[in-house]
Amino acid sequence: MFTPIPRVQVPGVAAKGEIFQVKALISHQMETGLRRDPQGEAIPRKIIHKFACRYNNVVVFDVDLHEAIAANPYIEFYLRATESGRLEFIWEEDGGQTYALTHQLTVG
């Protein structure tokens, strides 16, 4: 097993009203629960089942992920720059573990 590493690519500065791109990636096996180990035992499901982006504590985009999302889930999405503040990215794994990153955005 390895530790999932979350990464995001977000601009540091945006004009007010501008739509900017966010690229979010987390290294994760996304074990579907459909596979069996060499002894024939089912390998339990362990996926990232939720991703959310908060902008100054308001959820502005979120995703429910199912088993058919590829390993190392990559999500590219678009937000509108409304005010300077903190962007928070949260990944939730089966079993309750979460991974998070924050990013400071300046809107001028």
Place this chain on the structure above:
Amino acid sequence: MVEKTKTASFTRRNVLAAAAAAAGAGFAGRGPVPPVDAGDSDDDVAIVKQLTGKIPAKSDRIHLAMPRSFPNGYTVPLSLDIDSPMTEADHVRHVRVFAPRNPLIEVARFHFVPRRSEPRVSTRIRLAEPQYVLAAAEMNDGALLMTKTWVEVATNGCA
């Protein structure tokens, strides 16, 4: 240990059986139902209706871009884009993606917020075999817009 999220899994078999049962009730007394071609759109509409509880309308406001053929089923690129002003009065609530020929049909659901996020996303998905991938966008007025695209994969991404 059973995850709560697991109970929401839909398989093609369950969904089609339920859809057929529902359709059969409507056809009772009208004789045998004519066979439909594989990949017929009625099948897609039935699946989406079964999973969302709404009757989808084919729309050209929703764009689902995927490669027509891809060498492996493990990481197939997917891009979605819905034409919407994203105002309080007219916006996309969420869009769901289904792969009916995967062992588990549901792929993802993306939620958007009016004036804050655009109904445009890209990701990478697994596909078990060549199939139509379906996307259904629920608008703020409750309308369900649907589109589909054919994707040919050479290897099973779900094994």
